Amino acid sequence: MDIKVLKIALAGLLHDIGKFMERAGIDIPSEYIDGNQSLYQPKTNWQYTHKHALYTAYFIDEMVKYFPREITEYASSRDSFINLAAKHHKPDSDSPEQLIIHEADCLSSGVERKEFEEEKWIAKKAKEIPLFPILEDISVAEKWKENKPENFIFSYPLKEISPLNIFPVKKQDSQQLAYGELYQKFIQVFKSLPHKECLKLWMEHFDSLLFVFTTSIPSATLKHSDGRFEEIISDISLYDHGRLTSAFAVSMYLYHLLTDSMDKNSIEKTDEKKFLLIEGNFYGIQDFIFSEGGSTAKYAAKMLRGRSFYVSLLSELAADFLLDRLGLPFTSVVTNAAGKFKILAPNTKKHIDALKSTEYEINHWLMENFYGEVSIGFSWVEASPEDFICSKDSLEKLLREIGRASEERKYKKIDLIQYGGTKYTEKYLDKFSDAGVCPLCNRRAANHENKIKEEYLCDICYDHVKIGENLVKKDIVTIATADAALPEKLKVPIFDKYQVSFVSGKLSELLRQNKIVHYWNINSLWKDSSILENFASIKLINGYVPKFTPEYEKEIEKLTYKDSEQDNKETREAIQKQSILSFHHIAKLSLQETPSGFAGVDALGVFKADIDNLGTIFAKGLRPEKRTFSRYATLSRQLNLFFTLYLPYLCKTEFKNIYTIFAGGDDLFLIAPWKEIIRFSMRISEDFYKYCCENSEITLSAGVYITKPETSVMTMAEISEKALEQSKYSGKNRITIFNCPVEWNKLKEFNEIIKELDSWLSKEIITNSFIYKLNEIRELAEEAEKILKEQSIHKNLNPLTWRAKLYYFAIRNIGKGKNKEERIKITEEILSKLANWIETYKESFRIPLWHTIYIRRKA
Template identity: 35%
Template sequence: MAFAAYLHDLGKLAERARIGEAMERDAQGNSVAERNKQLYCPSWDGRHTHVHAAYTAIAIDLIEKYLPPLKGVEVTPFTAWKEQGTDDSLINAAAMHHKPQTFLQWIIATADRVASGFERDAFDDYNQAVDDDNKPLNHYTRRQLTLFEQIRLNGEPVKPEDLAWRYPLAPLSVDSLFPASASEIEKAGNEAGQADYRKLWDAFRAALDNIPESHRKNWSLWLDHFDSLWAAFASAIPSATAGNTKPEVSLYDHSRTTAALATALWRYHEHDEPEKIREALRAQWDRERQHQALAEQTWTEDKFLLVMGDFFGIQSFIFSSGSETQKNAARLLRGRSAYISLLTECAALKILDELGLPPTSQVINAAGKFLIVAPNRSEVREKLAGIQNEFNQWFLQQTWGESGIGISWEPAACNDFLDRNRGDGEPPFKRLIDRLFKRLEDIKARRLDLCGDNAPAPVFEGFLDSFEKHGKGVCAIDGRSPASESLPKAKDNKYISLLALDQINTGKWVAHNDRLLVTRSNINHHTLSLNLFGYHISFTGNEDASGKFGKLAAEGDLRRVWDYSLPESRDAVLFNGYARRSINAYVPQMGEANAWEADRYEGIEEDAEWDALAPKSFEHIARDDLWLDA
């Protein structure tokens, strides 16, 4: 379901690229595109609208060989592709979102409309809108608006003529992050615009083949890779250009949100009678039945559950100190910062796995927070409570309660996603997000469930005894935990906790490698000592090293592979065949030793054993800024 919803607008890229396969004709002279328009596109005033839906079916067919198996096998909840009478195939469910008929098609169509913030009447107007190819700026030539240019501190509305910048239509790279002048990249001429899209389409198809073939046997793992691929190629494609729609939302953002909502909606109705739900969804979007009880109930029923997680105690986690903290400051700061990212990523993954949700159900993960869209069912809320308890236990054991991850959830209905108010104040979606954040603040105030029915003991049992058990004193890194491990490269006997050792190794291995693996079992491959909520983190290097784990992928042991390598050039596409995470930024390394460097770093204690791959400490970086006097 997630993948079908995710691809529902793939045809926008294919149609704007005017792919040649759509123009191929049968014996009667009818092109593939014309035949598909009859199947997938609505009609208005004697012509088909939203032609991209016809191209969605064509495009999915063209990329099928790069996807997990779809033909000849049943892919729940869809029937096998290419079999006769398969109205509910994945390809039909994806392409019929403007002309839905079956239960599954209505699920995706509803998710598409809710993700756009449409009311019933607003969608009817949009569904009748036609892209006018004769306008100087149309769906071929319009480029995506930037976000910051539209912000006004005085709250005054922004005039369209004041918006002078656009994102270039190019794959995501360092260069394409920067907007360009609209006068330079929004030029009239359909052929030039189509050529830009065709170049993007060809690059997308080529990059799709870079996802490891062995990972196609693991839908969750493969879909995480595909999400990063689509982010790289669809982040600068305007999602909507028909009618008076502002091209300010990317096709990637809309695709991911639609997939999350469709998955939650389907799971909410998973055990209901399909025909009954199909009729309810039809009534929801039927202008003639808008005042019927069935339509109103479908709009207001809390079918979704927004789940937000937040890491609290970041300052304590990053800056806790002991006698050896200063000497390892740079490595620790990098390691601890990356470790927080790993904790929040694994916390979100834990929720997804326990709830049986795909990676596309996680719509946000940034700044220590994540947001997941789940179905609002009682068993989901019960599982979330159990997961919260597991998080609490981990942080009580490893950080003694000074840090933690809290999760809150808030039910939502389709009405809550509307992007404009109905004369009663703020838009419903803003009120929904405000409620969610208030709930999260409440959870943070009751962190670790210290006042709950099953609250942990107010005093840690056996805390003092644990120092005697290991006989190695207090951790020399955090200054509070019982030490159990030797501090790497320490000249004398210095001991640290397992968490501190993992933080140091994270700071080291994140600089030496390009990818990390998340597995259920310990594979002993630059693997951290502690498991994060049941997941083991291992670091690996280049493509050859990463490719050795195909068997783990097929068995489901390999849950994620994340690429965090730096691009080799400013115009390099930020996709290397694996899901991408922004866990690592530039890490200055020692490099090869020479006489000048030896003199420059003289007296730094960490310089006793030169390691070309070791990250530089703050002291090394400070010495780099010194000038040689004449």
């Protein structure tokens, strides 16, 4: 890639780093101020303003030896890196590159300039203003608070990104934010960033460093109005603003370069269609992850892990492939989550042609390897600079256009003219040998070289199994060029372009040859607090997977209950090796020990959830004056972080038996012991509510399916999806359990009922048989409700007698062994509660009742 492009990308990313340094209280030597102030700071009313620009220059000067040499050396003053980054408020009129970064800075803000932090007291004030969450200011019903800082309750803590630090907290008046401490941590890691000899790798690491340390820093805190400064709602982070500035700057630079319009007038022209907004979509994700063959059950857990991660790899590398063809850096990716990404590119014929040819190459490779099961589609719309200005409605129109184009592209996934007919079928059959068909996919030709447990697998499925094995052991993924001698690489290079390996060492020669494309840390941000010691580019594309640990020795009887001797031996070996829990073992963790043996149902709880009304939230959730491109990108990232960063941490620390199939974007799919998944359901709804600043207009819906571990994963996916749809159909902001949709807050009430039923059973006030009879009475009550609603005399009226039956069975069964007076008292109390529960909760009383039956059933 052109070094100039990378320099502009990094300058855009870094242009406001001076705000971090200034608020941290770092002093600039007076001689530096005297020698450079006039270069970087503009004047207003005879006073220098925008002091953070001078700080940006000072940061680069002070840290110059820690930057790659290609960035900081061999440049004229017009396009030197320091001037590109620091002159964004005072660009030289004869430097198109500086003018472009200035314009990109404005576009990223979505409005005209609003930062005025030049006075000492203003800088001091800025240190006290926290970052406000966009999530608190979302309203689909258009019931926004008055847009004043004092009306907002929450802010983000000024700390590095971590699973807990991403949660907003209730802000304190005149809070002194610890910029100095945060800045020192940032500098410490910055000085030791690896791979300085490989500019692209180093830039990715640096971008992740900014993500970790500047995501909680507001990009702008004050505005100038009527001669005075006022605090604003600071809801765009320094990281998001810099990242989007970088994307705009690179696209503008390449557009003007390729259209021979690198002059001031052309650069400042706002009505010209300079940009392409590109959306990439991965089609067929669910069918791909859950597709089955004859032997899928043998490797179900590994295959699920491998395929889910492979989808993330395909999406990430499809975006990378496209960027490479377009001549764009990674900062041009505006959003990337859950198989969908957006890229900002220059609007030239060259780039449109590259889009089409890249899409063809990617889909040809997918067809050759997956036979139409999955595909990737690129959609794009043209945009002008003024389309990104908040004061106009054009951004909403632009996002609707790209959404419509993406939807239309979905129905053109496969070129039937090219891939239909016998010609392609014959080519497919030529790939087979006496190794036969791969037993895992039932699609591709098996290979004699890929033998696992007496079975021959195809190259792709073999890769998926190996990925599944490595994900729980390794934290680093290395991506190299197709011709690289990368150790322990996957069998099949992705898109015939990328080699993938989980090896993190022995790369010095490949680094020297410039054949390492990416070096990603996929786990440590949620898994290990020592991430800052060995920092690398962060990719949140892996979820939590439960492993055997020595503590499972205490539950060995449960885990081996009624298994064969061979199965028991394998379980003990798995504990010793700290292998992955199988679905069989996860199900057994639902059993509980009783004096008479184990009780309960050894079953899995399959949990599927997503955010309600997400399209509407993005379309109209932000108040009109805040509908900027940077806020859309920030909103997408904030929602994604809950699922990709906090969720795996929550599983690791509190719900250790939950298996993450996929989590990201706006949805998640989990498998766990059925008891644990119901307990988890209560927790995740509470945490999501807190994460969204207690905003009742941002909600989750979920579905739970309870099943045996032998059930096919496709069936698990389909039925849990139906349970989720039932929650949506019933009014959203609900969870469906036992085929019954209820509001989330009912789960706490049901938990109290479960505790009370369990107490009665434990004290032998009621019997297990009474619980089963109570279930029959509950069913009669449900039928009675329907009869009364329909007011039909042709129905069987027996259900209307449910109260009498409840009274009869209660008198006969409750409190046996107690004296008469005590029994009457207990019976009256329990009868009153049972009748109230049935009448209040109606059909949903099934949830606590069946929960109790499942727990108490003899194993």
